[in-house]
Amino acid sequence: MKTVIQKTSPLKGTITVPGDKSISHRSIMFGALAEGVTRVTNFLMADDCLSTISVFRKMGITIDVSDKEILVHGKGLHGLSKPDETLYTGNSGTTTRLISGILAAQDFECRLTGDASIEKRPMKRIMTPLSMMGADIVSEKDNGCVPLIIKGKKLHAIDYSSPVASAQVKSSVLLAGLYADGITSVTEPALSRNHTEVMLKGFGADVTSNGLTASIKPASNLYACDIDVPSDISSAAYFIVAALLVPGSELLIKNVGINPTRAGIIEIVKNMGGKIKLQNERISGGEKTADIYVEYSRDCLKGTTVSGDIIPALIDEIPVIAILAAYASGTTTIKDAAELHVKECDRIDAMDNNLKILGADITATDDGMIIKGNGHLNGGTIKSYNDHRISMSFAIAGLISDSPVTIDDEKCVSISYPTFFSTLESL
Ligand code: S3P
Numbered sequence: 542m543k544t545v546i547q548k549t550s551p552l553k554g555t556i557t558v559p560g561d562k563s564i565s566h567r568s569i570m571f572g573a574l575a576e577g578v579t580r581v582t583n584f585l586m587a588d589d590c591l592s593t594i595s596v597f598r599k600m601g602i603t604i605d606v607s608d609k610e611i612l613v614h615g616k617g618l619h620g621l622s623k624p625d626e627t628l629y630t631g632n633s634g635t636t637t638r639l640i641s642g643i644l645a646a647q648d649f650e651c652r653l654t655g656d657a658s659i660e661k662r663p664m665k666r667i668m669t670p671l672s673m674m675g676a677d678i679v680s681e682k683d684n685g686c687v688p689l690i691i692k693g694k695k696l697h698a699i700d701y702s703s704p705v706a707s708a709q710v711k712s713s714v715l716l717a718g719l720y721a722d723g724i725t726s727v728t729e730p731a732l733s734r735n736h737t738e739v740m741l742k743g744f745g746a747d748v749t750s751n752g753l754t755a756s757i758k759p760a761s762n763l764y765a766c767d768i769d770v771p772s773d774i775s776s777a778a779y780f781i782v783a784a785l786l787v788p789g790s791e792l793l794i795k796n797v798g799i800n801p802t803r804a805g806i807i808e809i810v811k812n813m814g815g816k817i818k819l820q821n822e823r824i825s826g827g828e829k830t831a832d833i834y835v836e837y838s839r840d841c842l843k844g845t846t847v848s849g850d851i852i853p854a855l856i857d858e859i860p861v862i863a864i865l866a867a868y869a870s871g872t873t874t875i876k877d878a879a880e881l882h883v884k885e886c887d888r889i890d891a892m893d894n895n896l897k898i899l900g901a902d903i904t905a906t907d908d909g910m911i912i913k914g915n916g917h918l919n920g921g922t923i924k925s926y927n928d929h930r931i932s933m934s935f936a937i938a939g940l941i942s943d944s945p946v947t948i949d950d951e952k953c954v955s956i957s958y959p960t961f962f963s964t965l966e967s968l
Contacts, residue, residue, distance in 0.1 A: 544951040544962070546939025551789030551837070552968045558777045560585040560770035561798050562957050563708070563736050564828070566635045568768045569593045570643065571744045572613030573602040573621070574719075577765030581611040584770055588956045592631035592655075596640060599624040615765050618719060623649035627688070630655040632885060632956050635709055637687060638667050639737075642713035645676035646720030647693035652681075654688040658885050658927065664689060667713045670701045674717050674725070698723035698759075705880065706853040708733035708802075711755060718757040719746060726756040733853040734802040739827045740768070771798035771830040776958045778806050778858040779933045782865050783965075784835040785815045785842065786941045792968075793820075794833045801829070805855030809862060813869055814841040839941075844871035844914055852877050857884075859909075860934040863892045866912040867901045868941070875909035885956070886926035895923040895935060899942060920944030929956040936965065 565585040570593065572579030584590065586606075594604050594611075601622035603614040621643075628651055630636040637655055641664070644651060654660070665685035668678050677692040698721040703710050711727045715737055718725025731753070738748045738755050743766050747758040777797045784792035799807065799819065810817045816836040823830055844866060847855070855862065859878055866873035881888040893905035898921045902913040920942045925932040932951050939946030954961045 544936070544948045545945045546936045546948070547945040549787055549940045552780070552784050552787050552792050553790060554968065555793040555795060556780060556964060556968065557795045558772045558780065558797070558964070559587065559958060559960065561773040562587065562589060562775065563635065563734060564740070564768070564770045564798070565590045566593045566633070566639065567736055567740050568770065569597055569604065569611070569613055570639060571740055571763060572615050572765060573597045574618050574643070575615035575744050575763035575765045576617045577615055579613040579615060579765040580767045581613065582609070582769045583772070584611045585773065585957070587959050588631060589633040589636065592629070592633045593636045596628045596630060596636060599626065599628060615763070618760060618763060621647055624651050627652040627654055630659060632656050632658055634659065634662055637664070638709035638713045639716060641667050641678065641689060641691060642671060642716035644691040645671045645674065645678060645693060645717050646696050650690065650692040652688055652690050660686055662686065663883055666705060666707065666710050670699065670703070670710070670714045671717055673699050673701065674721060676717065696721040698725040700726045700728070702728045704730070706731040706733045707880070708735070708737065712737040715741070715748070715755060715757045719760045721759050724756050724758055726754050728754040731850045731853050732802055734800065736800070743827055769826055771825060771828055772796050773957070774798055774803050774806065775857045777833060778861050779937050779961070781806065781810065781817065781833065781835050782861045783937045783940055785810065785838045785865065786868055786937070788837055788839065790835070790837045792835050794835070796830055797833050799829045799831045802854055805851040806858040806862065807833070808851065809845060809847055809855065812845045813865065814838060814843050839868055842869035844869050844873040844912070846874045848874070848876040856880060857930060860888055860892055860930050861937060863896065863910060863912060864934050864938045867896060867914055867918055868916060869914040870916065871914060873912045873914065876906065877908055879908040881909070884928070886928040886931065888928065888931065891924070891926045891928060891931045895931070898923055899938060899946065918942040920946050922947040922949060924949050925951060925953055927953050929953045929958065933958065933961055936962070
């Protein structure tokens, strides 16, 4: 369905955004492999996480869903059962890649596939290290993508040097490492989000992190625990940028996860001159959280360079950072972000095409984009490319563009943030 977003009055007040997607996925996966009942509050009820629930239900795990909480009735590391049908992971890269690491060690064979976007996303990046561990994992079409046929095997420990900074790759290998015959290590070129390491420790696994290397010892048991999921900084990012850009705005976003491996956007907003403050910083379940206070700052926003080690800490926020850059004075250069080509859509192409439609001065590069901000965007009709983060980024652009922004199909926001438009309207 088409959605039209137009100029708005100041965004004022206090909001909460839904639970963190990465942590919600992991709470189901690790809960399923643990002994006992894992209780999850503030779980993200969005399509991607529902795919994870559905996949584990198909492997015999009882998961009770209510408004208040999710209860995962874990069956232990060896308690999954062979699914009767293909496991369908929808649009979710996290589900697909992380469960592949688990499936590589089960005593059954199964088939894994996803939607049209997942069918194009690279799986070689997990097939390679898992095969090094002894996994039997085959791409049915021999194109390095799903459908994957995974036959569980006895796995060997490896020291893997990953060519990409990817938490999905790291987590897939660490999960396989739970079942291996020694210490499995993954070293990345830059530190990606570390929720797997933090959470697996909470479930009783022996995980250590040393700089860019994470290691895990094989486990005989994981133990259920309670998880209160912090709000997702990737979802908060849309409202951070909205408040920075809509004149007169003052917004408090409560209880957001600010794990340093995720919170790169806060540093970039500060570098650009945006007025953003963290309040009430605390640790909950091993994860840092805070309330984020943002004020209108368009008049003082300046371009910056976004590159290097910070990229994995804001990889999902780059589309909305690009919107911010279009309104800042001067040039913003985003580089070292070639991973954007292989997200839910090619996000470099999508931002380049759509921002050009709105009249921005943007040049796509192999590993990012260069945006010369000129303080305004025209309106126009943009394509979502069926990518939730592209839709939400351009919805924010529509709040301040000279004329309305029409999004060709906004349904995809349900992947990570089903209530996005109602929160926007409430403001
Ligand atoms: C995720 C890791 C990131 C991120 C994705 C969620 C995760 O992907 O883009 O939305 O939960 O591990 P990569 O690890 O492939 O960069």
